[in-house]
Amino acid sequence: MRQQINLYQPIFRKQKKVFSAVAMLQITGFFIVVLGGIYLYSKLQLQPFREELDRNNAQFLKLTERIEVVSADLATRQAGGIVKGELERAELELERINLARSALTSGAIGNNTGFSAHLEALAESHVNGAWLTSFNLASGGRKLTINGVSIDPELVPVYIKRLAEAEVFDNSSFNTVELERSGEEPDRVLFVVATGE
Numbered sequence: 332m333r334q335q336i337n338l339y340q341p342i343f344r345k346q347k348k349v350f351s352a353v354a355m356l357q358i359t360g361f362f363i364v365v366l367g368g369i370y371l372y373s374k375l376q377l378q379p380f381r382e383e384l385d386r387n388n389a390q391f392l393k394l395t396e397r398i399e400v401v402s403a404d405l406a407t408r409q410a411g412g413i414v415k416g417e418l419e420r421a422e423l424e425l426e427r428i429n430l431a432r433s434a435l436t437s438g439a440i441g442n443n444t445g446f447s448a449h450l451e452a453l454a455e456s457h458v459n460g461a462w463l464t465s466f467n468l469a470s471g472g473r474k475l476t477i478n479g480v481s482i483d484p485e486l487v488p489v490y491i492k493r494l495a496e497a498e499v500f501d502n503s504s505f506n507t508v509e510l511e512r513s514g515e516e517p518d519r520v521l522f523v524v525a526t527g528e
Contacts (some may be wrong), residue, residue: 373447387428390433433464461522465477
């Protein structure tokens with residue numbers, strides 16, 4: 332007596348696991364460590380600018396006091412050529428320090444608050460089934476380019492919507508979106524999202 336077994340029934344097929352809870356936890360932990368490292372790196376990068384600002388503020392206070400002393404001295408004495416030249420030099424130095432100070436505090440040469448708010452927004456905007464592969468912050472955080480992978484192309488607009496709802500990206504418009512099917516893994520979609528000025 333012979334018996335046939337049909338090995339093509341769904342019960343005998345190998346079940347495919349997309350991601351286990353442990354793998355998702357490891358990926359989340361990895362991103363937390365990476366984003367924390369980027370936060371610390373950006374904080375260390377800003378430290379020299381903060382120190383320079385403190386030095387400029389101290390110089391500003393010293394020069395202001397010096398100008399007041401020289402001005403008071405000029406009011407009591409007749410202005411000689413040496414004193415007048417010293418006053419002009421001090422005023423030029425004060426103007427230079429004021430320009431540097433205003434550039435540092437206004438953010439004209441970069442972001443003086445750091446990128447921690449941007450990194451928090453990227454971490455909190457997570458969508459299950461989509462993950463970042465890289466990102467680039469430029470122009471003090473005003474320009475953002477995100478590269479990522481998704482298992483479903485419909486998750487990308489959801490991710491963009493969550494990013495746009497973050498307070499740090501209020502004045503940003505995500506006007507570049509590119510989707511492309513992965514050549515190596517056809518069930519994956521590569522995406523690029525970018526802001527423009």
